[in-house]
Amino acid sequence: MTLRLALSLLGLLCLLGSTSVRAVEPDEILKDPVLEARARHISEGLRCLVCQNQSIDDSNAPLARDLRVLVRERLKAGDSDGEVIDFVVARYGEFVLLKPRFTPHTWMLWLATPVLFLVALFGIFLAFRRRKTASAGGVAPLSGDEQSRLDRLLDRG
Structure with missing residues (x-):
């Protein structure tokens, strides 16, 4: 029983440990929690141009770091979320968006x-x-003559 419990706990720890790890460095984090939350929200929707299937928030690539810093600088400068995204799209193209615009x-x-x-x-x-x-x-019904002939054949068999 204790072995089963230990294995269950180990499995739970592995599952919890496999959650996505953010690549945001401590020196990138803004002191204002509201601005940092906005930066994280924006970063989750921007594609890392090196990794291509990761957001810049999840990527360790140097370009992703540069983009995270750029997003935070624009937010500190007073840009709205839309203005930050528009700035990044103007600079890198629509491909930078993980969810393309309609x-x-x-x-x-x-x-x-x-x-x-x-x-x-x-x-x-x-x-x-x-x-x-x-x-x-597709199939026509049997005529009277055909039906009687079939009945005779089946009676003999």
């Missing part, structure tokens, strides 16, 4: 999945409809 040049990105899903549903609907039509009208 603009005319990203409509295809946002709408492709729902449109393809609807097309697939329509295709499935047509396939079932054709199958139902083919099975309902």
Whole structure:
């Protein structure tokens, strides 16, 4: 029983230890907790241009550090969250956003999945409809002569 408990506790510790670790260095953290919370919120939505699948808040890359510092500098200068994001996008392009904006040049990105899903549903609907039509009208009923001949064959077998 104690071995099972020890293994359970060890598993729990491993699970808790595997949570995401932030790459924010202590010297980057702002003294104002409100500004720091805003900086973290903004950093979670910006892509590390080196790692590409991590936010700058999670990345240890030097460029991600530079971006985190830039975000904090802009916030200390009095910029709003939107102004900070717009500044970073103007400097590095839309790719820096982990969640792209809904603009005319990203409509295809946002709408492709729902449109393809609807097309697939329509295709499935047509396939079932054709199958139902083919099975309902595909075989003609037996004539009286055919039915009597079938009955005679089955009685002999």
